[in-house]
Amino acid sequence: MAREFKMPDVGEGLTEAEILKWYVQPGDTVTDGQVVCEVETAKAAVELPIPYDGVVRELIFPEGTTVDVGQAIISVDVAGEEPAAAPAPAVAEPVAAEEPEEAPTGRQPVLVGYGVAESSTKRRARKGDTPAPANGTAAQVVVEQVVAEQRPLAKPPVRKLAKDLGVDLATVIPSNPDGIITREDVHAAVELTAPIAAPEVPAQAPAPVRSAPAPAAPVSYDTVRETRIPVKGVRKATAAAMVGSAFTAPHVTEFVTVDVTRTMKLVEELKGDKDMQGLRVNPLLLIAKALLVAIKRNPAVNASWDEAAQEIVQKHYVNLGIAAATPRGLIVPNIKDAHAMALPELAASLGELVATARDGKTSPAAMQGGTVTITNVGVFGVDTGTPILNPGESAILAVGAIKLQPWVHKGKVKPRQVTTLALSFDHRLVDGELGSKVLADVAAILEQPKRLITWG
Numbered sequence: 001m002a003r004e005f006k007m008p009d010v011g012e013g014l015t016e017a018e019i020l021k022w023y024v025q026p027g028d029t030v031t032d033g034q035v036v037c038e039v040e041t042a043k044a045a046v047e048l049p050i051p052y053d054g055v056v057r058e059l060i061f062p063e064g065t066t067v068d069v070g071q072a073i074i075s076v077d078v079a080g081e082e083p084a085a086a087p088a089p090a091v092a093e094p095v096a097a098e099e100p101e102e103a104p105t106g107r108q109p110v111l112v113g114y115g116v117a118e119s120s121t122k123r124r125a126r127k128g129d130t131p132a133p134a135n136g137t138a139a140q141v142v143v144e145q146v147v148a149e150q151r152p153l154a155k156p157p158v159r160k161l162a163k164d165l166g167v168d169l170a171t172v173i174p175s176n177p178d179g180i181i182t183r184e185d186v187h188a189a190v191e192l193t194a195p196i197a198a199p200e201v202p203a204q205a206p207a208p209v210r211s212a213p214a215p216a217a218p219v220s221y222d223t224v225r226e227t228r229i230p231v232k233g234v235r236k237a238t239a240a241a242m243v244g245s246a247f248t249a250p251h252v253t254e255f256v257t258v259d260v261t262r263t264m265k266l267v268e269e270l271k272g273d274k275d276m277q278g279l280r281v282n283p284l285l286l287i288a289k290a291l292l293v294a295i296k297r298n299p300a301v302n303a304s305w306d307e308a309a310q311e312i313v314q315k316h317y318v319n320l321g322i323a324a325a326t327p328r329g330l331i332v333p334n335i336k337d338a339h340a341m342a343l344p345e346l347a348a349s350l351g352e353l354v355a356t357a358r359d360g361k362t363s364p365a366a367m368q369g370g371t372v373t374i375t376n377v378g379v380f381g382v383d384t385g386t387p388i389l390n391p392g393e394s395a396i397l398a399v400g401a402i403k404l405q406p407w408v409h410k411g412k413v414k415p416r417q418v419t420t421l422a423l424s425f426d427h428r429l430v431d432g433e434l435g436s437k438v439l440a441d442v443a444a445i446l447e448q449p450k451r452l453i454t455w456g
Helices: 092-105 136-149 156-165 183-197 206-211 214-220 233-246 261-271 283-297 343-358 432-447 451-455
Strands: 002-006 016-022 035-040 045-049 054-059 066-068 072-077 251-259 303-306 311-314 320-322 324-326 329-331 372-376 395-399 403-409 412-426
Touching (some): 035 072, 156 183, 251 432, 261 283, 283 320, 283 432, 283 451, 320 343, 395 432, 412 432, 432 451
Parallel strands (some): 320 372, 372 395
Antiparallel strands (some): 016 035, 016 066, 035 045, 054 072, 303 311, 403 412
16 A cells, blocks of 8 residues: 655644655665655754655655645555555546445445545435435535545645745636646636736736746846855744844843953863763853853843733743754754753753754754853854844843953953853843843853852
8 A cells, every 4th residue: 555654744833844855765665763854844954754664656756845744745655555555546437336335235435536435424415315325426526525625736836836926726726637736727817817906007018017027037147156045944944033033022232341261261170070071061161051140140031022911921941042053054952941950961961952953953842942042153253243032032142252362350461361242132021230230140250150159
């Protein structure tokens, strides 16, 4: 029996995913749980395992295709289920002729071209000894009703075309006898509505519109000197999120330059500590711990704004986001319940998060539920920046490059390790006083890391 594996919703409410790579080909044997392909959603790249054993019959979509959730992507011949496949190739005339004999015995009548449908024996109009099932016309009516209840049939590229042109597929009449809507059907629907959109334009007006078709535009750019990259997947989602955040939450950014010489010395000491052996120890680890302590001292900063309820939602946990640059774009996975972690636990979680992000294996769940974020622009040699809030969060801390600079220390100018921190926050729920306290606490801990013990 041929079974079709459909594109699942690998996140929360995702509607589509792009097939990045197929790991199997037609004729290959697959087993339950085997990864057959890698897909990219608006959140991350995810590997999809198949839920049964069998032999690959067909890869329905090639690599690079964006597929709607619920669309079949691979067909597999499953062993031991051949009898169930019998109704599939049913021919209209013989099946229709057998229905009058099966219906009185209580067996399920076969609907022409659609296999066995249990609903056909449960319709009120067919109870009793009515002769309706005895003629092919009644069966065909049921088929038409079943088809009418389904959503319009169209391939993903056609659905996208209809969406771009503002066409409701439910209003499009398919030209093919199989009921599948084509690109030509969508364009025909647009042509039908065009005269209505501009009824008062002179009769000769439509001619210029047809003389300048839309496909001519892409040809005009220089393919040698320019490269156009489709915006999709993680980059598309990030762009939408950043625009939404920038124009929804009123951002305020504050800056502080701090001497982190003692913190850098502590990093070197921790690298030799037996409790930290095998763990990732770097300045980001202590900066993350400093921010967690600052949040503990100023818990009101760890909140979100509920626009619908007009409420501030105070979080009693910290899911610490770490912005990570990947080949597919910027992602922000977070460490769950980071507030409850000791330094070794935090180091282990931070190392795992970074490694997973670099490998492109971050799951959608790892990027959901963040409360505050750290972005380390210092690794690129940048002094600091004005970071944009991750949607749904109240604050984000940017860490600049740590450099040797002349600094007044104990009344004398000396070379010290210095960095600049920038804290952006949502001014609807974090005022200047609260934001300043959080940033000042982080700076104070990095200047005197022993405060991690006295304050933490």
